[in-house]
Amino acid sequence: MTLVDTRTPDPKKFIKGATGDWEIVIGMEVHAQVTSNAKLFSGASTAFGKDPNANVSLVDAAMPGMLPVINEECVRQAIRTGLGLKAQINLKSVFDRKNYFYPDLPQGYQISQFKQPIVGEGEILLDMPGGEQVTVGVERLHLEQDAGKSLHDQHPTMSFVDLNRSGVALMEIVSKPDIRSADEAKAYLTKLRIILRYLGTCDGNMDQGSMRADVNVSVRAPGGAFGTRCEIKNVNSIRFVGQAIEYEARRQIGILEDGGTIDQETRLFDPVKGETRSMRSKEEAHDYRYFPDPDLLPLEFEQAYVDGLAHDLPELPDDKKARFINDYGLSAYDADILVAERASADFFEEVAKGRDAKLSANWVINEFFGRLNKEGHDLSESPLTAAQLGGLVDLVKDGTISGKIAKELFEILWTEGGDPAEIVEARGMRQVTDLGAIEAEVDKIIAANPEKAAQAVEKPGLLGWFVGQVMKATGGKANPKAVNDLLRAKIGIE
Ligand code: ADP
Ligand code: MG
Numbered sequence: 001m002t003l004v005d006t007r008t009p010d011p012k013k014f015i016k017g018a019t020g021d022w023e024i025v026i027g028m029e030v031h032a033q034v035t036s037n038a039k040l041f042s043g044a045s046t047a048f049g050k051d052p053n054a055n056v057s058l059v060d061a062a063m064p065g066m067l068p069v070i071n072e073e074c075v076r077q078a079i080r081t082g083l084g085l086k087a088q089i090n091l092k093s094v095f096d097r098k099n100y101f102y103p104d105l106p107q108g109y110q111i112s113q114f115k116q117p118i119v120g121e122g123e124i125l126l127d128m129p130g131g132e133q134v135t136v137g138v139e140r141l142h143l144e145q146d147a148g149k150s151l152h153d154q155h156p157t158m159s160f161v162d163l164n165r166s167g168v169a170l171m172e173i174v175s176k177p178d179i180r181s182a183d184e185a186k187a188y189l190t191k192l193r194i195i196l197r198y199l200g201t202c203d204g205n206m207d208q209g210s211m212r213a214d215v216n217v218s219v220r221a222p223g224g225a226f227g228t229r230c231e232i233k234n235v236n237s238i239r240f241v242g243q244a245i246e247y248e249a250r251r252q253i254g255i256l257e258d259g260g261t262i263d264q265e266t267r268l269f270d271p272v273k274g275e276t277r278s279m280r281s282k283e284e285a286h287d288y289r290y291f292p293d294p295d296l297l298p299l300e301f302e303q304a305y306v307d308g309l310a311h312d313l314p315e316l317p318d319d320k321k322a323r324f325i326n327d328y329g330l331s332a333y334d335a336d337i338l339v340a341e342r343a344s345a346d347f348f349e350e351v352a353k354g355r356d357a358k359l360s361a362n363w364v365i366n367e368f369f370g371r372l373n374k375e376g377h378d379l380s381e382s383p384l385t386a387a388q389l390g391g392l393v394d395l396v397k398d399g400t401i402s403g404k405i406a407k408e409l410f411e412i413l414w415t416e417g418g419d420p421a422e423i424v425e426a427r428g429m430r431q432v433t434d435l436g437a438i439e440a441e442v443d444k445i446i447a448a449n450p451e452k453a454a455q456a457v458e459k460p461g462l463l464g465w466f467v468g469q470v471m472k473a474t475g476g477k478a479n480p481k482a483v484n485d486l487l488r489a490k491i492g493i494e
Contacts, residue, residue, distance in 0.1 A: 020221070095298075
C-alpha cells in the first residue's frame, strides 16, 4: 500500500510526551464473517455454537481430490458491502493461495485474494462527538476463508482441532492509515459494524467472533513521516481496540523518547492486564508464497449484476441520518441514536408517522430506549409496539393526558399492555382542562395557605410549591399551564 497522508494534524489529538507532542497513526484490518448459510467454497453450514466438527464437509477437511466451488451468495454479499462502502467494485478478481502451516488449517493454505481483490477503494464517514467529520479511506475488501480452531484446554496432554469455522467466508476490510486517535478507531469500527448490519452482510457479533480487528499503530512527530507500525492482532471488542491503542501508543512513545527504535512486529492485546505484548517480529513473519489458486477460475461478473445489487441496497445510516434531520427536524444527536440500528430507525418512523416527530423522538429515545436498556432488552423483545407508543404520543400531543400521567401510562403499557386511549378512559387518567375544576383547587390551596401566598408575591419562586399542591390534589391530572396561569393571576404575580 502506498501511504498517503490525508489528514491535517489536530493538536487536540496529540499525546504529550516528555520530549514534545506525538501523533498516533492507525490503520485497521477488519475480518467480518459473511452472513451466508454455507461456507465460501463448500456447502457446509455456518451455524454458530454447534458441536465441534459438526459443520465440516470433505472440502473443509481438505480431503485429497476435493475441489472448492465458489458460493455465489458470499460473492453477492461482498459486492453489496463494497457498494455500502461507496467502493470500487472489480468485475474481475482472483483467488490466491496464502501458504502456511497450522494444525487447524488442513489445506496448508488459506484461499484469499491478494493482488486483485473483489472490492477496491472506498470510504467510511465518521461523525465525531463535537461535530467533527472524519473520512477514513478504505483500501480494499477481499474474500477469504477462515481457519479452524485448536482447542488446548480439553485434555491434559492433547490438543484438539475444531474445523467448524474452517472455510467460513470472511471479508477482510482494510483501511488506509487515516485514523488519528483511539476514539476515531472506535468510531470507525462502530460505523463499519452499523453499515454491515444495515446491509445484512455480517451480523457484527464481536463476542461470537463474527467481527475481529487487527489494529496497526504507529506514532510520529505531528505531521511528520509515518513511523514504523506494530500490528495488534485479533482484537474482539470495540472497547479493547481503544485500550490497546492507548497502551501501544504510550509504549512506542516511551521507546522513541529513550532513543530507541520501533521493531515492526505483531502483538497481542491482553485485556486482563490492559497491555500489548510481542507475538512475533518481522524476521519471524511468514513468507506466504501467494499464487493464484489453480482450482479456481478468476471471479468475473457483469456490471449489470452490480447495478442490480446497487439498486436494491437499503437506505444506509448516513442517508437515513440526513433524512431524519431534514424531514423530521431532529438534532444530529437524536438522529445518530435512532439510526444506530435499522430496527430502531424503523420503530421511530412507525411512531412518528403522521405525528409530531420531535415529541415522538423524545418518547422513543428517552422513555422507550431508556427502558429497554435498563431491562437489558433488545428491541425485538420489547413488550411495547410502535402503535401503542404512537397512541401515547397522540394523547400527550392533544392534551388528553399530562406529561406526568403519560409516564404512568407508559408503565401500564409496558407491564400490562393494552390500548392507550382505552386505558386513559377506563382509569380516569384524562388531564383536567376544565378550568372551573382547576380553579376550585387553586382557590382551596390559596385559602389554606394565606401567608405563603402573600410571600409568593415577593418571592415568585414559591409558585412551584403551589403548583405542586394543586397537581397533588388533582392526582397529577391538571393541565400544568392552566394551573400556572391561574395561580399567577390569583396570587398576583406579574
Ligand atoms: P500488510 O499487507 O503488510 O499488512 P499494508 O500496507 O497492507 O500491510 O497495511 C496494513 C494495514 O496497516 C492497513 O490498514 C494500513 O492502513 C496500516 N498501516 C500501514 N502503515 C501504517 C503506519 N505507518 N501506521 C499505522 N498503520 C499503518
Ligand atoms: Mg496485515
